[in-house]
Amino acid sequence: MDNLKTILIVDDASLVRLYYRSILEPAGFRIEEALNGVEALEKLQSAAVDLLIVDINMPLMDGLTMLETLRQMALPIAATPALITSTESADKDFAAARAAGANYYLVKPVDRDSLLEVAAMLCGAPQ
């Protein structure tokens, strides 16, 4: 068994999932992907992950609704750390994300170094 931390990237844009994956995977994270909140919650039921990276605007179920739903579920899944990545950058967006249960918020465009630093911090990976 290896000690790789697993990150689930939840974003409907395939180029964005690939962009984050190509930053995180070479740094030693295992990456899973989901296209929206519904698919992410399904994946979490079958296998826990160490960190969620979640976009807000997605079809079927947006990121904030997904987080609210997740935080109502049973432990330990309900406590999965979550990083919101979004183009929205107003104070009310940060507040809404906090209220939904986000642990951290990065405004897009997310640069490589910030993504690596925050991902490592949130899932407790040694840096």
Added chain:
Amino acid sequence: MAEAAPLSREEFQQLCDYLYRRTGMVFTETKRYYVERRVHDRMAATSSPTFSSYFGRLRANAQTELEHFINAFTVNETYFYREDDQLACLTKDLLVERTRAKKPGASIRIWSAPCSTGEEPYSIGMWLLENWPRVDDYDIEILGSDIDTQVLAHAQAGIFGKRALMRLSPYLVAKYFSPLQDDQWKILDELRDSVRFSSVNLVEPNDTRRHGQFDVIFCRNVLIYFDDTSRRIAAENLYENLLPGGFICLGHTESMSRISPLFEVRRFSDAIVYQRPAGGEGHG
């Protein structure tokens, strides 16, 4: 099978006229070898003993046989990162200008026409991932279109041979492809899903208009196959498909100035590009 008979001058002309009426592509006696070879392929495939029996079949089954026929005709030679100075121009200049007035999260629409087996639209996706740090800041939509439905199926499958990858560094091949058997590589799922493919005839306004307006259109090395009239029609269609201020990139040897007065020439450090004027009124 015996060598098929060459086409008479009249037969050749009849065929070229038909092809022109249906597709806007112009073939003359100088392309006879190229045309004849494909006609003979389709005659063999349809068990047509003579040209006139094949031509009758072509006109009678315009939907299906014309599609096969066009598929056999179009030139589908391309590779990843072909003419990449235009890709450099895309990220250094065109997108910088296009996003100046856009809000984060707004859409950026890019169209590759014709896209053949997909190398160009996938190259655009790869290039953006490698060279444009704002790839997650906008809703990027890439459309790949071609008149040839067979190449579109190939594009959608996302499997490529060595030749298509020849310009890519081993780093890029390893990053964006997984190796299959027999010198074949499969493009990553996310990259494949980032491009939408559709069949479009550039001289048919009903075909082009349904895709809406784009920020940047790559239309390289196709207008050279058209005559003056179809070239102008295609250019006018493409103009309608550009957002005001949107850009169109042609092949290195092509010039829009000789085709249509609608566009403005923009000279950037990496490429010459044509632009629909920002205040440009719709044409017709």
